[in-house]
Amino acid sequence: MSEKKSHKVFVDGAISPAFIADSISKHSSKKNIGAHSLFLGQVRDDKIDGQNVIAIEYTAYREMAEEKFLEIREDAFESHSIICMHIYHSLGLVKAGEISLFVFTSAVHRKDAIDACEMIVERIKKEVPVWGKELMDNNNSQWKKND
Amino acid sequence: MEINILAFGQVAEITGKTNWSVPYVKDTGELRVLLEKSYPRLQSIEFAIAVNKKLISDNSELNDKDVVALLPPFSGG
Numbered sequence: 414m415s416e417k418k419s420h421k422v423f424v425d426g427a428i429s430p431a432f433i434a435d436s437i438s439k440h441s442s443k444k445n446i447g448a449h450s451l452f453l454g455q456v457r458d459d460k461i462d463g464q465n466v467i468a469i470e471y472t473a474y475r476e477m478a479e480e481k482f483l484e485i486r487e488d489a490f491e492s493h494s495i496i497c498m499h500i501y502h503s504l505g506l507v508k509a510g511e512i513s514l515f516v517f518t519s520a521v522h523r524k525d526a527i528d529a530c531e532m533i534v535e536r537i538k539k540e541v542p543v544w545g546k547e548l549m550d551n552n553n554s555q556w557k558k559n560d
Numbered sequence: 561m562e563i564n565i566l567a568f569g570q571v572a573e574i575t576g577k578t579n580w581s582v583p584y585v586k587d588t589g590e591l592r593v594l595l596e597k598s599y600p601r602l603q604s605i606e607f608a609i610a611v612n613k614k615l616i617s618d619n620s621e622l623n624d625k626d627v628v629a630l631l632p633p634f635s636g637g
Contacts (some may be wrong), residue, residue, distance in 0.1 A: 435607070454637045471636070474568055474629055477613040502636060514637045542610070542629075543636025544569035556570050557635040 415435060422482045423473065423504045427511035428453075436499060436517055446496055446525035450530035454514030456507050464549040468508045474542040481541045485533055493529035495520045500533065502543060513545075563591065563622055566629040575630075589619040591628060602606045607632045 433453070440446055459466045482500055489498055496519045503513040515531050520526040538559045545557035561584035567575045575595075585591045588609050596602045609616055610629040622628070 472568065473636070474566065474610070474613075474631065477610060477629065480613055517580075538637045539634065541636050542568065542634055544632065545635045546569070556632065558592050558633065559635045559637065 419500065422479065422500050422502055423475065423530045424501050425503075425509045426505050427503060428511065430468050430512070432501075433512070433515060436515075440497075440519055442463050443496065443519070444537060445521060446519045447521050448519070448526040450518045450520075450523070450526035452514070452516040452530050452534045453512050454534075455512055456509045458509040459547070460528070461547070461549065461555065464553060466509055466547045467550050468506050468543040468548045469513065470548060470554075471502070471504050471505050471513065472544050472546075473502075473504060478541050481538075485536045485540070488536075489529050489533055493518075493520070493532070494522075494525045495529045498529065498533065500537065502537070504540075504543075561624040562613050564625065564627045565595075566627060568630065569635075570605055571602065571607050571630040571632050574605070575599050584624060585589040585622060586629065587621050588616060591622065595630070602630075605632060 437449065440449065456469050457466065486498065489495060499517040501515040507513040516530055518526045518530040546554050547557050548554045562581045563584055564581050567578050572578045582594065585594060588611065608631045610631055611620055612627050
């Protein structure tokens, strides 16, 4: 049984460790799952020209991003043998050290969960219209670049 | 006849607004020229265009009331 219904991806501010723990515990009733793969993106305190990044402010083209998340979701179920998957992405302010992206895939076997999780993370970075503005400790800011 | 424009990220910082309309132009190439004339700093940055939420790569024809989004390079995650 695949759980293909989707949920809201965007969350206001940081994704809390308690929320992540709760997501994991919700899967204990699905006993056909043998492997979970989780990706957690954390805001890094990069040093740029002697200044520290203290937070990232995320904005998005919400309507287009939601369509893109749905497309990535459908493709993941199509291309990988996974039982369920969840994506959560922050909008607004996330401080250095806090979590801004949570991708969670579950499968019968580890390889499917790991491969699907990686594919989803890479596609989110490349294809979803979200922007991060890095805020520095001297009130300067610059637009984040994804590698 | 008009085209609705949405601007995000660095593009919105340059245009100073996120949501406005311009009189109809026939395609995205013409729109880009028009926008770069109104906001010359757009010439110095990279941005993609989505028409009605679909990213376009070539010059695309526009219709009345299309929503054109100006998208700087994505940096989510």
